[in-house]
Amino acid sequence: MALSSAILKKALHRNSVSGARSISSWWRSVEPAPKDPILGVTEAYLADPSPEKVNVGVGAYRDDNGKPVVLECVREAERRIAGNLNMEYLPMGGSVKMVEETLKLAYGENSEFIKDKSIAAVQALSGTGACRLFADFQKRFSPESQIYIPVPTWANHHNIWRDAQVPQRTFHYYHPESRGLDFAGLMDDVKNAPNGSFFLLHACAHNPTGVDPSEEQWREISYQFKVKGHFAFFDMAYQGFASGDPERDAKAIRIFLEDGHHIGVAQSYAKNMGLYGQRVGCLSVLCEDEKQAVAVKSQLQLLARPMYSNPPVHGALIVSTILGDPDLKKLWLREVKGMADRIIGMRTALRENLEKLGSPLSWEHITNQIGMFCYSGMTPEQVDRLTKEFHIYMTRNGRISMAGVTTGNVGYLANAIHEVTKSA
Amino acid sequence: MRPRSTSPLVHGFSSSSSSSSTADRRLNALVRHLLVENSSSAMDSISASPTSASHGDSVFAHVVRAPEDPILGVTVAYNKDPSPVKLNLGVGAYRTEEGKPLVLNVVRKAEQQLVNDVSRVKEYLPIVGLAEFNKLSAKLILGADSPAIQENRVTTVQCLSGTGSLRVGGEFLARHYHERTIYIPLPTWGNHTKVFTLAGLSVKTYRYYDPASRGLNFQGLLEDLGSAPSGAIVLLHACAHNPTGVDPTLEQWEQIRQLIRSKALLPFFDSAYQGFASGSLDADAQPVRLFAADGGECLIAQSYAKNMGLYGERVGALSIVCKTADVASRVESQLKLVIRPMYSNPPIHGASIVATILRDRDLYNEWTIELKAMADRIISMRQQLFDALRARGTPGDWSHIIKQIGMFTFTGLNAEQVAFMTKEYHIYMTFDGRISMAGLSSRTVPHLTDAIHAAVTHVV
Numbered sequence: 079m080a081l082s083s084a085i086l087k088k089a090l091h092r093n094s095v096s097g098a099r100s101i102s103s104w105w106r107s108v109e110p111a112p113k114d115p116i117l118g119v120t121e122a123y124l125a126d127p128s129p130e131k132v133n134v135g136v137g138a139y140r141d142d143n144g145k146p147v148v149l150e151c152v153r154e155a156e157r158r159i160a161g162n163l164n165m166e167y168l169p170m171g172g173s174v175k176m177v178e179e180t181l182k183l184a185y186g187e188n189s190e191f192i193k194d195k196s197i198a199a200v201q202a203l204s205g206t207g208a209c210r211l212f213a214d215f216q217k218r219f220s221p222e223s224q225i226y227i228p229v230p231t232w233a234n235h236h237n238i239w240r241d242a243q244v245p246q247r248t249f250h251y252y253h254p255e256s257r258g259l260d261f262a263g264l265m266d267d268v269k270n271a272p273n274g275s276f277f278l279l280h281a282c283a284h285n286p287t288g289v290d291p292s293e294e295q296w297r298e299i300s301y302q303f304k305v306k307g308h309f310a311f312f313d314m315a316y317q318g319f320a321s322g323d324p325e326r327d328a329k330a331i332r333i334f335l336e337d338g339h340h341i342g343v344a345q346s347y348a349k350n351m352g353l354y355g356q357r358v359g360c361l362s363v364l365c366e367d368e369k370q371a372v373a374v375k376s377q378l379q380l381l382a383r384p385m386y387s388n389p390p391v392h393g394a395l396i397v398s399t400i401l402g403d404p405d406l407k408k409l410w411l412r413e414v415k416g417m418a419d420r421i422i423g424m425r426t427a428l429r430e431n432l433e434k435l436g437s438p439l440s441w442e443h444i445t446n447q448i449g450m451f452c453y454s455g456m457t458p459e460q461v462d463r464l465t466k467e468f469h470i471y472m473t474r475n476g477r478i479s480m481a482g483v484t485t486g487n488v489g490y491l492a493n494a495i496h497e498v499t500k501s502a
Numbered sequence: 503m504r505p506r507s508t509s510p511l512v513h514g515f516s517s518s519s520s521s522s523s524t525a526d527r528r529l530n531a532l533v534r535h536l537l538v539e540n541s542s543s544a545m546d547s548i549s550a551s552p553t554s555a556s557h558g559d560s561v562f563a564h565v566v567r568a569p570e571d572p573i574l575g576v577t578v579a580y581n582k583d584p585s586p587v588k589l590n591l592g593v594g595a596y597r598t599e600e601g602k603p604l605v606l607n608v609v610r611k612a613e614q615q616l617v618n619d620v621s622r623v624k625e626y627l628p629i630v631g632l633a634e635f636n637k638l639s640a641k642l643i644l645g646a647d648s649p650a651i652q653e654n655r656v657t658t659v660q661c662l663s664g665t666g667s668l669r670v671g672g673e674f675l676a677r678h679y680h681e682r683t684i685y686i687p688l689p690t691w692g693n694h695t696k697v698f699t700l701a702g703l704s705v706k707t708y709r710y711y712d713p714a715s716r717g718l719n720f721q722g723l724l725e726d727l728g729s730a731p732s733g734a735i736v737l738l739h740a741c742a743h744n745p746t747g748v749d750p751t752l753e754q755w756e757q758i759r760q761l762i763r764s765k766a767l768l769p770f771f772d773s774a775y776q777g778f779a780s781g782s783l784d785a786d787a788q789p790v791r792l793f794a795a796d797g798g799e800c801l802i803a804q805s806y807a808k809n810m811g812l813y814g815e816r817v818g819a820l821s822i823v824c825k826t827a828d829v830a831s832r833v834e835s836q837l838k839l840v841i842r843p844m845y846s847n848p849p850i851h852g853a854s855i856v857a858t859i860l861r862d863r864d865l866y867n868e869w870t871i872e873l874k875a876m877a878d879r880i881i882s883m884r885q886q887l888f889d890a891l892r893a894r895g896t897p898g899d900w901s902h903i904i905k906q907i908g909m910f911t912f913t914g915l916n917a918e919q920v921a922f923m924t925k926e927y928h929i930y931m932t933f934d935g936r937i938s939m940a941g942l943s944s945r946t947v948p949h950l951t952d953a954i955h956a957a958v959t960h961v962v
Contacts, residue, residue, distance in 0.1 A: 203845035237843035355850030386662035391814030392851035
């Protein structure tokens, strides 16, 4: 080591000579980036010292004590995994077992497409990674296409397709006056889009509004998509979490499949299995036959390899352990229903509280909407007041994460909302 | 047109049909319309005119099957081979003497700690990853007493192993750096070009490997970097160059550093084997520390895949050493904008294992011992293979096997010889003649020796 320290000494000595210090930074012109609107909320919440603070910002489930939850089925799966398996690289397409089980959830346990092997599917980095991989694939293989994104949508959707360099258009979705679905506007946009356009659809529990089309409306949308030859890409981040029943939550997808659409699907286990930080998800693209599915899958892998080579194994092992064991799977279904039920209960409680306070506004939408989020209809200014005066944290679009609402804070929350909206 | 009597009407319209004419599309629509009339599908009741887009193949019908990844494809082929004497010297994953994958004891301990800690949750990490992991990783590569760290000039973000770190770094450079060209050594890891190209950079090469000596082409390296435009990015393998195993000496590194700084080139280190090359974490980090010590800026991609055996967990870190703390903070905020639309935030499990080990003095020491044992086994395999080839009298100078360092040996065998060895001896390696020493054992050295001998004497 004497040699190396001698060289290091010389190098430090040479500083002034070789001029490294005199060159200014290459990054002087780098602007500070804006904070992520969603994740930035939690950062602000954590920094707040107030004992009354409430975090209804990011969509991560909390129990009635406001604590994060690790599902029992997950704990058990981890106990089985730890110490038993090696950590070798997964194939580029990820865990085959996990992908198989995941497709069953979206396409149906006995789906003919699974039997025919006509689905190209790869493990992805949760929902984000699945969407990004699809966007990159869309750019490469449908380079003239655009993506139609609902208004509003999860903010990161715009970032994903932008970074994939796919041009974006929007379509009407949320109807502010009714705090429901702008079905007429949606159908108009579907009809007016050029034939063969790509559409991003939320399969259930629309984020951020919680407003989903009814089954009849989904059938109409599917029909119109057929007429127009549109491509439907479903982002399904809340299967099981919306109604408590995964089969019911997949209804929109099943309708499209029945109608013969070749869809794409992004699935995530972040919320419904509580595996947030593990980044487990799946991207699937329904093809015409096995041969095409093999080709498409190989191309998806070609996109994944220069991004992260192969996906992380741990989360995938948890998923396949749970879904591959009938008892664990039953336990999971019970726990998912439990989470969904608690949220539905909180919706009812929040609405009742607001009505009891004599709010002049209608809060029906709180119980009409579904899933983790409630689009309250509050303005950014009202949200700012909630934060400043009541230490309540949510995104400025008025989106409330119902998962952050508990029997302990629902009264406080209702009060605060009433205060900032009563003169609206 | 394939008749579609079994499936309901298939819809979709190839929107990227720059190659198919309008007439073709109308014709196709017409043909499918005729098929609809013959089909007994219940979906027939949906009427649509021949010129609507209701019929159609998948929008991705034109997608052709991609070639196998040259490196990962080797394992695919190996798995298919039924031969009992098959040997996988392809992908760089460590194997024990028994040919088994290895999970380090210290990793198992860390895992147990994590599992037993019921207070642990699985929440999202921040976009930049696990903070403690980031700090410890920066210390690991730069040294605990690094002035750059003490002065808060280093921003470190957790990424998906080495690949992810390189990709995020590349995307950042493509967006914020004034030079869009990166120089990579010839040869280099097969995935480097794709990673940087997709990140938005253009890739050029600099001479590195000298086939004649099976060592470093130092003159060529200096010339090529010397004629690079000022400010260009230079990819450097921190140690244990992949695929050649040929590293510059420390004196040569110092010359490289001077050249790079004098031309204001931007160094980007790929550190995938720290501790794995010589067995010492500090020794293997010297080249990086040389650069960080001179006050200049650089990027560093770290991987824990090999040195902690965490391959599939995808644990790594990207560090950017900046001039000032203020710059570092702004750079970090921009890195987040690259990461968020890629995967939002990194996976928690592997990083937690690493942090558990690095923060605990006993676990850390245990790790260094296990790491050295892996490195030593590889060094001993090198010696054994070299001795065996010499004893066999195999033509050629095989001293490069013991001169090269790290997981790989660039044998110097050509593609035909490699194909021969696969076909006749069931030995799997990448077609550039790179073998993973980690895949060898005392038991399999004779078989490999036979194969090399046969290849060299029968195939030219």
